[in-house]
Amino acid sequence: MNFKSTIGLEVHFELKTKSKIFSPSPVSYGAEANTETNVIDWAMPGVLPRLNKDVYRLGIMVALATHSHVLPVTHFDRKNYFYPDNPKAYQITQFFQPLARDGYIEIEVRGKKKRIGIHEMHIEEDAGKNTHGANGYSYVDLNRQGVPLLEVVSEPDMEDPEEAYAYLTKLRQIVQFTGASDVKMEEGSMRVDTNISIRPAGQEKLGTKVEMKNLNSFDHVRRSLAYEEKRQQQVLLSGGRVQLSTRRFDEATGKTVLERVKEGDADYRYFPEPDIAPYHIKQSWIDEIEESLPESPFERRKRYVEEYGIKEYDADVILQTKESSDFYDAAVAAGADPTLAANWLNTQVNGYLNENQVGIADIKLTPEHLAEMIKMIKDGTISSKIAKKVFKESIENGTDPKKYVEDKGMVQLSDVSVLGPMVTKVVDDNPQSVEDFKNGKDRAIGFLVGQIMKQTRGKANPKVVNQLLNKELQSR
Amino acid sequence: MKITKDEINHVAALSRLEFGEDEIDKFTEQMGDIINMAHQLAEVDTEGVPETVQVVDRETDFREDKPEHWESRAELMKNVPEKADGFIKVPVIIDKDDNE
Structure with a gap:
């Protein structure tokens, strides 16, 4: 039945x-x-x-x-x-x-x-x-x-x-x-x-x-x-x-x-x-209140998806609370890339909130600091690996990401004039890797990237290193 | 409608009032008169007449949302028969809807 x-x-x-x-x-x-x-x-x-x-x-x-x-x-x-x-x-x-x-x-x-x-x-x-x-x-x-x-x-x-x-x-x-x-x-x-x-x-x-x-x-x-x-x-x-x-x-x-x-x-x-x-209740007062209504979650969702180009799922996660949505808006207003800001908010920030059983209002990370960090990732100043350390410091202690990166000497090395000669030397010193690369072994390039990273104590920009290595290996 | 002595005694007990026998007789009669007078209202034809909520022709008098602290909890607690750690202490009553 x-x-x-x-x-x-x-x-x-x-x-x-x-x-x-x-x-x-x-x-x-x-x-x-x-x-x-x-x-x-x-x-x-x-x-x-x-x-x-x-x-x-x-x-x-x-x-x-x-x-x-x-x-x-x-x-x-x-x-x-x-x-x-x-x-x-x-x-x-x-x-x-x-x-x-x-x-x-x-x-x-x-x-x-x-x-x-x-x-x-x-x-x-x-x-x-x-x-x-x-x-x-x-x-x-x-x-x-x-x-x-x-x-x-x-x-x-x-x-x-x-x-x-x-x-x-x-x-x-x-x-x-x-x-x-x-x-x-x-x-x-x-x-x-x-x-x-x-x-x-x-x-x-x-x-x-x-x-x-x-x-x-x-x-x-x-x-x-x-x-x-x-x-x-x-x-x-x-x-x-x-x-x-x-x-x-x-x-x-x-x-x-x-x-x-x-x-x-x-x-x-x-x-x-x-x-x-x-x-x-006068209709004029109702109209006045309607005028003052803040942007609804549905309007925000439309803006996030259509204007910022983020995924609907990401928009829904951000919109679970007003605090998180306000935080996101403030980060984007401070110059953060909307997609990167959504990713960081929904994974790293939310992960921290869940782990520590706190709300977004209780953390020391500000939207401006998140935006600053995202800008540094985007322009290659720091790697995403370093960004995680910077994020931890900012969310726990409220430290300014830019200042922290400079003070700790974490700035990523992206200068081609410095990295170029290093790449040439590493390729010269490892003929076997060149041979492996020519024989289609993709792992060879990973080994060479690792050598550069070792020399620069992890500060080299992996994206730039990869580009330079590919160019160097193709020319051999 | 006839008001009985028992009803007067019941209301007196609820009101925490104690009366002598002669007073009970007097109040039984007086309360009966009051109730009977109120019953005359039932004879009025109220068909199509909206209920009277207010007799003054005025709007709600709003107050601005400004908090004010009352000076003294002790002053408010003066009338409380039993208290403990700032709470009002009362005998347990369970039979109650939770949202009340």
């Missing part, structure tokens, strides 16, 4: 503001508990929320970048629930009139393009952090209370875990390139909840959905959905019924574990937030 999966995703992005959504408390990651809070975050009697303008601006940027329709009138609502990390006993969110609706993202899976709809996106405040202790107590830190969130709710248009993975990758890239969020899952600035149901192929009516919350990596999303597909199929094939429930992914076992069975949707008693007036 064949089954069809239906998958929908809800993704929360922390918006990159300096202060919180309804209070001027600073937004920061990793601060000491309860130090980035004030009376508004604590919901002291008589305090009133005041909306941060940048929250709307950043939200509208994401809406425009995902082809979503920004609603002309939006207002906030109260979602009522009681929990220690939520001092007001309600969350301010947008339930009835969200920021935007009806967007889409185009993904490509197994060579096929597909549009995934965005049902809506709304702005809300984050709750504080509740850490459970082993002693029957929890410890509440309200630093995160009131941090602005943008929740992007997809349509249930995805039909397998690969599509969900592709959607998340694309959405993350789009949001990151707008600059609206850091999209760092490890810091909680991007969080993913999934909904999945299955039904027999050909059946119109959707199956019972299972929700999985707070998945902390794209790989976990893919693995948990793949496991859940199989689990639900086994339940149905054995004559059982899938329960409306919330499950969590256990990364150690690769399985999903039941957390709670839902009796029905929780009643949050939503009603319009009386302390914040509705907002009429």
Whole structure:
């Protein structure tokens, strides 16, 4: 029996503001508990929320970048629930009139393009952090209370875990390139909840959905959905019924574990937030924001491939993060050959980042230094072998490549007037190699190159040496 | 709608308030009157009338994105019954949706 999966995703992005959504408390990651809070975050009697303008601006940027329709009138609502990390006993969110609706993202899976709809996106405040202790107590830190969130709710248009993975990758890239969020899952600035149901192929009516919350990596999303597909199929094939429930992914076992069975949707008693007036978004402001949108990853890809002439694959690797793309652009702007810059960035730089588990912002190599080094390779000042030493020095210590090459006497010897006589002497001293060359033994030239390298302590430009040797040998 | 003494006692307990028997009787009657008065609203014909979200005719008052540090964590912590290392210490509550 064949089954069809239906998958929908809800993704929360922390918006990159300096202060919180309804209070001027600073937004920061990793601060000491309860130090980035004030009376508004604590919901002291008589305090009133005041909306941060940048929250709307950043939200509208994401809406425009995902082809979503920004609603002309939006207002906030109260979602009522009681929990220690939520001092007001309600969350301010947008339930009835969200920021935007009806967007889409185009993904490509197994060579096929597909549009995934965005049902809506709304702005809300984050709750504080509740850490459970082993002693029957929890410890509440309200630093995160009131941090602005943008929740992007997809349509249930995805039909397998690969599509969900592709959607998340694309959405993350789009949001990151707008600059609206850091999209760092490890810091909680991007969080993913999934909904999945299955039904027999050909059946119109959707199956019972299972929700999985707070998945902390794209790989976990893919693995948990793949496991859940199989689990639900086994339940149905054995004559059982899938329960409306919330499950969590256990990364150690690769399985999903039941957390709670839902009796029905929780009643949050939503009603319009009386302390914040509705907002009429002027089209002129939307136009202004659209004008200011940074170059999208798709526009950059087109530029890299068409203007710079690099391979599509290389462009995609560079565009995995905005930081890496910005670094590449800066290196090319500083005079680096686009193809060489792409190669160095995607192999050497990325290799170093992966090996040391750091981001491009954490390294000491600057785009200008990379460009300087590439120029020296291109004009023959240094060999690619020496370039690797120079690169290591620059990325680890931030050393200027040009200065380092000069100080260490690493400049490659390319001067024909110096290399010419050396080549003649080496050929004169090795008649057997000349004989071998004439008999079609290619290894002979390699031996002669090695002799020159030995004499110059590896500083001779192999390209120039090869040219001179070929010319000399042909003339004998 | 009839409000019972049990309901008043329940709301009082939730509000951490303690009342004498005579006060409970008084509040039962008063609360009943308030609820009945509110019930009169149900008789109003609201067909085609948009819901009232605001009674003032004004736009959202935006704030510029400028962070301000509150002077003192200690001041905010004054009302906290139990604390530990700058955290608010509360009894564990588990039955909650993770995204709340």
